[in-house]
Amino acid sequence: MQRERLLKVLVVGDLGVGKTAIIRRYVHQVFSHHYRATIGVDFALKLLHWDPSTVIRLQLWDIAGQERYGNMTRVYYREAVGALVVFDMTRASTFQAVLKWKGDLDAKVALCNGHPVPAVLLANKCDQQSHGMCAKLPKMESFYKEQGFLGWYETSAKDNTNIDKAIMRLVEHIMASD
Ligand code: GTP
Ligand code: MG
Numbered sequence: 591m592q593r594e595r596l597l598k599v600l601v602v603g604d605l606g607v608g609k610t611a612i613i614r615r616y617v618h619q620v621f622s623h624h625y626r627a628t629i630g631v632d633f634a635l636k637l638l639h640w641d642p643s644t645v646i647r648l649q650l651w652d653i654a655g656q657e658r659y660g661n662m663t664r665v666y667y668r669e670a671v672g673a674l675v676v677f678d679m680t681r682a683s684t685f686q687a688v689l690k691w692k693g694d695l696d697a698k699v700a701l702c703n704g705h706p707v708p709a710v711l712l713a714n715k716c717d718q719q720s721h722g723m724c725a726k727l728p729k730m731e732s733f734y735k736e737q738g739f740l741g742w743y744e745t746s747a748k749d750n751t752n753i754d755k756a757i758m759r760l761v762e763h764i765m766a767s768d
Contacts, residue, residue, distance in 0.1 A: 599761075610632065634652065675692055677711075708764060711734050
């Protein structure tokens with residue numbers, strides 16, 4: 591008999607950092623340069639054949655960047671078991687916002703056991719490093735640990751860099767702490 595697990599994972603970060611693009615790459619293997627801001631929240635589902643007896647229904651909640659200024663996040667965050675916090679490595683302001691998003695998560699949602707929801711940090715648009723702030727990035731190796739992230743990855747939705755890896759890091763952690 592196969593068992594099914596439903597995992598609700600939030601994708602948060604400032605406007606235009608690439609949350610929707612990351613999800614579209616991961617779920618549909620496509621990328622577009624066209625930008626259309628997400629309104630409120632969007633959903634995507636990916637089935638993972640985890641092991642011979644387990645299917646994961648990975649439900650990705652694509653939260654609009656502009657929602658940080660709204661009041662709906664508490665509702666959207668409910669019953670989440672993991673999060674991806676995304677910034678755009680070509681825009682420093684989006685990196686500064688990472689702590690606000692992480693703080694918002696930790697203030698509004700927790701696991702049943704009271705622990706913070708596990709989160710992975712994504713430095714997206716790494717294909718554009720040359721016009722970026724990378725040199726100015728603080729020492730990420732200490733930053734992500736101090737801020738309570740499981741890990742961090744340089745990602746590109748455009749080139750399909752590290753997206754699977756980052757999401758697997760999160761899902762493996764969630765499945766291991768069952
Ligand atoms: P909101 O819905 O407003 O919160 O934005 P978002 O975080 O969902 O951003 P979205 O995925 O819509 O991407 C914003 C813009 O950045 C789009 O024009 C994308 O094509 C572009 N983009 C996203 N990811 C990448 C990437 O990895 N590399 C490059 N070069 N562009 C990217
Ligand atoms: Mg979006």
